[in-house]
Amino acid sequence: MNETRPRILFEEAGRRGAEALMAERGGILPWCGPACIALAAGCSYAIACALLRGVAPERYAPEREIATTYWRDMVAALTEAGLSVAALPVEGRPTLLRLVRNGVEGDALPTGTYLVRITGHFLLLRVHGFGLAEVHDNRLSGAVLSTRAHGLCRVTHVARLEG
Structure with missing residues (x-):
């Protein structure tokens, strides 16, 4: 996914963080796995969830919220986003x-x-x-x-x- 490739890791540090992710979700606290992907890759929370669904569709159904993530899926999603892990x-x-x-x-x-x-x-x-x-x-x-x-x-x- 080219739109998720980060230019610089944490390029928005200080401007974008947990508060911005919560605002993206309409005031609902984000889950830690997708939040870490979004912050590391510099993408939205929705794209972070899409990355997880892309690497393990059998574990992350499109109609359900991603509450639990697995280490191997986090690594795969970050790699897919263009990061070296x-x-x-x-x-x-x-x-x-x-x-x-x-x-x-x-x-x-x-x-x-x-x-x-x-x-x-x-x-x-x-x-x-x-x-x-x-x-x-x-x-x-x-x-x-x-x-x-x-x-x-x-x-x-x-x-x-x-x-």
Whole structure:
């Protein structure tokens, strides 16, 4: 889908986030999976849902809202949108704060944008370095990663995104 190809990852950061996605849906809170796709790919929530339906039509019926998404479908939809998705190994289910500070091999997580699955939730993490990161999801738009902003949640999957 050429209309979903991002020019720059998070090109609208600060201007478009959870609030814009909720406005697209007429004030209804968006679900985390399609919201992460929309924010990462720079597309609408409706196109994010269409991407998910395109990669796994057997799981996402056109007449139903997409409430639950699967990691493999998220990766496939982001790839279809033109993003490079490189999965990283996660051992021992670290907290999100520990992952940012210690990375996957003992060093801090390198700067960049990541798709993260914490227990039962997807989010985008923009790492700035030195343990500083911001969270983007269906409720938060650029919130500093902290104990109150998903920091103590356990990470099950993580992948680096590049446009």
